[in-house]
Amino acid sequence: xxxxxxxxxxxxxxxxxxxxxxxxxxxxxxxxxxxxxxxxxxxxxxxxxxxxxxxxxxxxxxxxxxxxxxxxxxxxxxxxxxxxxxxxxxxxxxxxxxxxxxxxxxxxxxxxxxxxxxxxxxxxxxxxxxxxxxxxxxxxxxxxxxxxxxxxxxxxxxxxxxxxxxxxxxxxxxxxxxxxxxxxxxxxxxxxxxxxxxxxxxxxxxxxxxxxxxxxxxxxxxxxxxxxxxxxxxxxxxxxxxxxxxxxxxxxxxxxxxxxxxxxxxxxxxxxxxxxxxxxxxxxxxxxxxxxxxxxxxxxxxxxxxxxxxxxxxxxxxxxxxxxxxxxxxxxxxxxxxxxxxxxxxxxxxxxxxxxxxxxxxx
Numbered sequence: 314x315x316x317x318x319x320x321x322x323x324x325x326x327x328x329x330x331x332x333x334x335x336x337x338x339x340x341x342x343x344x345x346x347x348x349x350x351x352x353x354x355x356x357x358x359x360x361x362x363x364x365x366x367x368x369x370x371x372x373x374x375x376x377x378x379x380x381x382x383x384x385x386x387x388x389x390x391x392x393x394x395x396x397x398x399x400x401x402x403x404x405x406x407x408x409x410x411x412x413x414x415x416x417x418x419x420x421x422x423x424x425x426x427x428x429x430x431x432x433x434x435x436x437x438x439x440x441x442x443x444x445x446x447x448x449x450x451x452x453x454x455x456x457x458x459x460x461x462x463x464x465x466x467x468x469x470x471x472x473x474x475x476x477x478x479x480x481x482x483x484x485x486x487x488x489x490x491x492x493x494x495x496x497x498x499x500x501x502x503x504x505x506x507x508x509x510x511x512x513x514x515x516x517x518x519x520x521x522x523x524x525x526x527x528x529x530x531x532x533x534x535x536x537x538x539x540x541x542x543x544x545x546x547x548x549x550x551x552x553x554x555x556x557x558x559x560x561x562x563x564x565x566x567x568x569x570x571x572x573x574x575x576x577x578x579x580x581x582x583x584x585x586x587x588x589x590x591x592x593x594x595x596x597x598x599x600x601x602x603x604x605x606x607x608x609x610x611x612x613x614x615x616x617x618x619x620x621x622x623x624x625x626x627x628x629x630x631x632x633x634x635x636x637x638x639x640x641x642x643x644x645x646x647x648x649x650x651x652x653x654x655x656x657x658x659x660x661x662x663x664x665x666x667x668x669x670x671x672x673x674x675x676x
Contacts, residue, residue, distance in 0.1 A: 318571035320590040322356035332565040340665040370510040374494040375413035381495020401530035420509035422462030443472040560644035583635035
């Protein structure tokens with residue numbers, strides 16, 4: 314089923330913001346744009362730090378486990394201090410290293426595959442392992458990431474995370490491979506994302522990237538983006554135009570997108586933006602401060618009385634989506650192309666990254 318539409322801090326569909334942010338990382342977009350989308354998510358989505366861990370596991374942990382320990386340290390510090398620069402540090406370093414899409418592919422096929430296309434023979438050495446792990450090991454040894462995704466998801470359901478993880482760890486050690494991806498135990502998600510990260514490290518054993526020299530995000534860039542997201546609008550009726558610096562990307566990963574859950578995206582954003590932005594983290598705080606509640610039938614916000622409504626909008630909360638210039642609106646209303654498969658999306662991202670790398674080469 315298509316997900317419900319949710320709008321972000323600056324009224325972009327939140328799922329398209331997530332897709333755009335990931336694509337900025339793996340295609341190595343300009344750092345200013347990448348940090349802008351990070352801040353959009355910080356203001357819109359809960360647990361963004363945990364989201365960065367998931368992105369690392371799907372796109373970078375396969376051959377960059379040393380940065381996993383760096384990420385764990387930064388996330389733990391962030392959870393104590395709420396210092397956004399710590400998450401910006403993670404983003405700067407992920408953007409700087411080469412992605413590997415194998416873990417993402419395994420996780421993807423663990424989600425979309427309804428039936429396996431291969432069944433593997435059981436061997437004597439597999440007997441001590443939990444039920445159905447023979448197919449996990451068989452697809453692992455065949456480097457069959459599609460069936461591996463299916464069988465991992467099946468093992469997660471039948472055997473549970475702990476038993477599946479222990480079996481994978483033991484199998485890895487028998488090959489001289491440590492499947493640890495560098496993330497602290499308390500930060501593990503204990504789901505398919507974790508397991509996909511582990512098996513991708515087994516498949517690519519010995520193919521590790523050089524250790525990175527960790528970077529810090531420029532302090533002035535953090536201060537600039539902080540100010541951009543917190544300053545009062547100079548012209549309240551153009552607040553959205555002032556805030557929107559970039560358009561979401563027109564190509565998005567395979568998935569179900571919220572824009573398809575509404576009859577007309579333009580009307581939903583123009584006349585019901587408050588309703589669809591209600592669950593966004595900072596908007597939720599603002600609505601609740603003035604006792605605004607969602608009216609699901611009317612797709613609007615109910616207020617105790619007109620005084621609360623007026624005070625809410627006078628507190629720099631008037632976005633007036635439908636009154637913005639067309640170039641502002643189109644930054645989220647443009648058509649999107651949803652890639653049909655993980656392979657199609659990966660090919661497009663690699664082309665973008667290669668084009669950017671060639672463009673940066675100096676003769």
